[in-house]
Amino acid sequence: MPQRLLFADAHAAADALTFARRTAPLGDGAVRLRATRGVLVMTSAPLAPRGLFDSTPTVLAVRVLAVDPELECDIVVEASALTTAMDDARAVELPETGLSPAWAGVSPPQGGWMPGPGIPASTLASRAQWGIADVAQTVPTDAGEDAVRVVRAAVWGAQDDDLNGLPLGVAFAAFALGFIAGEEDAAVRTAGVWTRVTLARGHVIVRGPARMGLTEVRATGAS
Numbered sequence: 001m002p003q004r005l006l007f008a009d010a011h012a013a014a015d016a017l018t019f020a021r022r023t024a025p026l027g028d029g030a031v032r033l034r035a036t037r038g039v040l041v042m043t044s045a046p047l048a049p050r051g052l053f054d055s056t057p058t059v060l061a062v063r064v065l066a067v068d069p070e071l072e073c074d075i076v077v078e079a080s081a082l083t084t085a086m087d088d089a090r091a092v093e094l095p096e097t098g099l100s101p102a103w104a105g106v107s108p109p110q111g112g113w114m115p116g117p118g119i120p121a122s123t124l125a126s127r128a129q130w131g132i133a134d135v136a137q138t139v140p141t142d143a144g145e146d147a148v149r150v151v152r153a154a155v156w157g158a159q160d161d162d163l164n165g166l167p168l169g170v171a172f173a174a175f176a177l178g179f180i181a182g183e184e185d186a187a188v189r190t191a192g193v194w195t196r197v198t199l200a201r202g203h204v205i206v207r208g209p210a211r212m213g214l215t216e217v218r219a220t221g222a223s
Helices: 010-023 121-138 145-156 169-176
Strands: 004-006 030-036 039-047 058-066 073-078 083-085 088-093 114-120 185-191 194-199 202-207
Touching: 010 030, 010 039, 010 058, 010 083, 010 088, 039 169, 058 169, 114 121, 121 145, 121 169, 121 185, 121 194, 169 194, 169 202
Parallel strands: none
Antiparallel strands: 004 088, 030 039, 030 073, 039 058, 058 202, 083 088, 114 185, 185 194, 194 202
């Protein structure tokens, strides 16, 4: 029998599958599942760099759900491979093989988050839609994957004034994962190089901005 996640009810299981379905076409399509003490943290990377010179920001999307208190796991799987168990609508079956994307090895801090200015959900939605249109207009016809990634990195990695200097990719992640619904102000908190944007339906966490170019040359030896 395949391994499975057991949720409190069928609604929670469907919620997990909705997050997985929205995650599947984004980034590498992987989702990290960490469960302990009755809490499941689902994490995906709608945006993440691939390679040393890729300037795409690391943007994580997080959804937290209640699960069986006895469940303990920390695995990464293909999001599209999660399915509802045939014999129990409260259960989600896992694929037999796991994944090991680089972004899954980078964890935001657990504490020390300091509050900052919030961002209206309507602003996140409008900036995401603007970015999607900009990518579509900028990508050359019949462009290869490398060219497309360069354009996406430039658009989604740009610091946006309407987002208080956060990368535009934060808005993209919130919009694409369905975190934006109704009128609310997203709470924004920072911890070191990390920023967390929290909406009622989930969190978007970004690391950066990335440092580009060479570091400053420092003098050595006796002055």
